[in-house]
Amino acid sequence: QLQLQESGPGLVKPPETLSLTCTVSSGSISSSSHYWGWLRQSPGKGLEWIGNVYYSGSTYYNPSLRSRVTISVDTSKNQFSLKLTSVTAADTAVYYCARGGSVNLGIAVYWGQGILVTVSS
């Protein structure tokens, strides 16, 4: 079964950049015509869709985060990544990577276990 694993620092200082990587196993990003994405969950805002990248590199972002977010894919490493700039305490959350559908990009079919990222000085 497809597995996804998030990795990256658990503590980020404001206003630095949050950088996370999702490693995909038991499946190939490049041979799979699916969307890959990031979501987050915090007590204050609940579950929030951050954005998606298609295996070809096309990206789709939540308008509320678009100015700060970059999602990219590295098919050679079977990974995709999230960068969120100028973070504040409001960006503290559990971040999940997920595989979307082959047609619909916003749905999250398979999820990673999640990684808690705390923004604090």
Added chain:
Amino acid sequence: EIVLTQSPGTLSLSPGERATLSCRASQSFGSSNLAWYLQKPGQAPRLLIYGASGRATGIPDRFSGSGSETDFTLTISRLEPEDFAVYYCQQYGSSPYTFGQGTKLEIK
């Protein structure tokens, strides 16, 4: 942005009973791109239902989804002990794709 409102906030039932969870959208999102997820403490959400009524891989048939336009329902026909968790609906028909605030299904 489409707002999804789930009700009730908490549902207290016993194993073997039937559960009915509601998700109402602030406006139509033009299709049945509505999903339901289950989340247990300390775990990632798990996809249960897609396209309003399609069961995801490995999901038992006691879970069913229905509805269209702005009103959607998740029904669990006979509750098993492992079904007690938090349930979220999500619309993925109109960006930004949004989630409801969740319904906690607890053991009575």
